[in-house]
Amino acid sequence: MFQDLRDSNSSMFQVSEFILMGFPGIYSWQHWLSLPLALFYLSALTANILILxxxxxxxxxHQPMYYFLGILAVVDMGLATTIMPRILALLWFKAKVISLPECFEQMYVIHFFMCMESGIFVCMAIDRYVAICRPLRYPSIITDTFVVKAAVFMALRNSLSTIPVPVLAAQRQYCSKNQIEHCLCSNLGVTSLSCDDRKINSIYQLLLAWTLTGSDLGLIIVSYALILHSVLKLNSAEAASKALSTCTSHLILILFFYTVTVVLSITHSASKTVPLIPVLLNVLENVIPPALNPMVYALKNKELRQGLCKVLKLSF
Structure with a gap:
């Protein structure tokens, strides 16, 4: 799609490729970052495959709650694989060159998987809300069909809403500079190289963040506020503790994901003076959650721990 778009606007493209520079300010020793990043990537793949x-x-x-966790595992592996092989190739083999269509495609896939992760968190929050606040209706509401419909809806929502990001970026004029001060094709990092006005790109990036991620976070907050309200009405402290324990792992992942997202948005405004911070956070945001998510669930969930022990015993 982006190759066709590039061809149709060939007169607007003065450069034929971008150069990914890596981590600003530490170019001389950035290759040392490859070891921790590779370990994070291998941990993400291994842990999520084990979860599946x-x-x-x-x-x-074989319950909706774990089906959503399985979908999250697939999304996490997709997100990490979208960026890590390219980053490791840059750090190990100095493979800095990336074609414009490939850059725009990476930009699209990153945005899609990030929005998918946010959307799956919403589905998981709704699942916990119904399980705790409407337990008698849970089997009739949260069914296997509900899981499929929710996953399909999120995939369609995110695939369609993120298409304008690379399309708008591909319509900019890149007439001289082609060195991206980043190790991946971020929207604002790429469009900052354009020779014309990129205001519409920034506006849509902000609109996407508020309408998708912002609304997802709002729904999650409402869901857990209702859960907390229902739990506080329970007469039994043991029942309240049991109800909250099923949500602990989910809350840890949500807090980490959205905290990093907010911090990244704030530090991006300081990118001119401290460019390394937003770039490093951007990379870590795409690789740490995929490695962290299954570990948190495995540690906090008794059924998963038991399943892990069985799988390991069969393997060895």
């Missing part, structure tokens, strides 16, 4: 195997093999985990 456990959910598939354990019949007791």
């Amino acid at each position: 195997i456990i959910i598939k093999q354990e019949v007791t985990l």
Whole structure:
């Protein structure tokens, strides 16, 4: 799609490729970052594959809550794989050159998976709300069909809403500079190289953040406020503790994901004076959650821990 777009606007493209410079300010020793980043990536792949195997093999985990966790695992692996091989190639083999269509495609996929992660968190919050606040209706509301419909809706919503990001970026004129002070094709990092006005790109980036991520976070806050209200009305402290324990792992992941997103948005405004911070946060935002998510769930969820022990025993 982006190759066709480039061809149709060939007169607007004065440069034929971009150069990914890596981590600003530490070019001389940035290759040392490849080891921790590679470990994060391998951890993300291994942990999420294990989660999928456990959910598939354990019949007791064939429930909507774990189906959503399985979808999150697939999204996490997709997000990490979108950026990490390219970053490691840059750090290990100095593979800095990326074509314009490939850059725009990476930009699209990153935005899609980030929005998908946010959307799956919403689905998981709704699942916990119904389970705790409407337990008698849970089997009739949160069904396998509901999981499929929710996943399809999120995929369609995010795929369509993120298309304008690379399309608008591809319509800019890149007439001289082609060195991206980043190790991946971020929207604002790429469009900052354009020779014409990129205001519409910034506006749509902000609009996307508020309408999708902002609304997702709002729904999550409302869901957990209602959950907390219902739990506080329980007469039994043990029942309240049990109800909240099922939400703990989910809340940890949500807090980490949205905290990093907010911090990244704030530090981006300081990118001219402290460019390394937003770039490093941008990379970590795409690789740490995929590695962290399954570990948090495995540590906090008894059924997953039991399934993990069974899988490891069968393997060894």
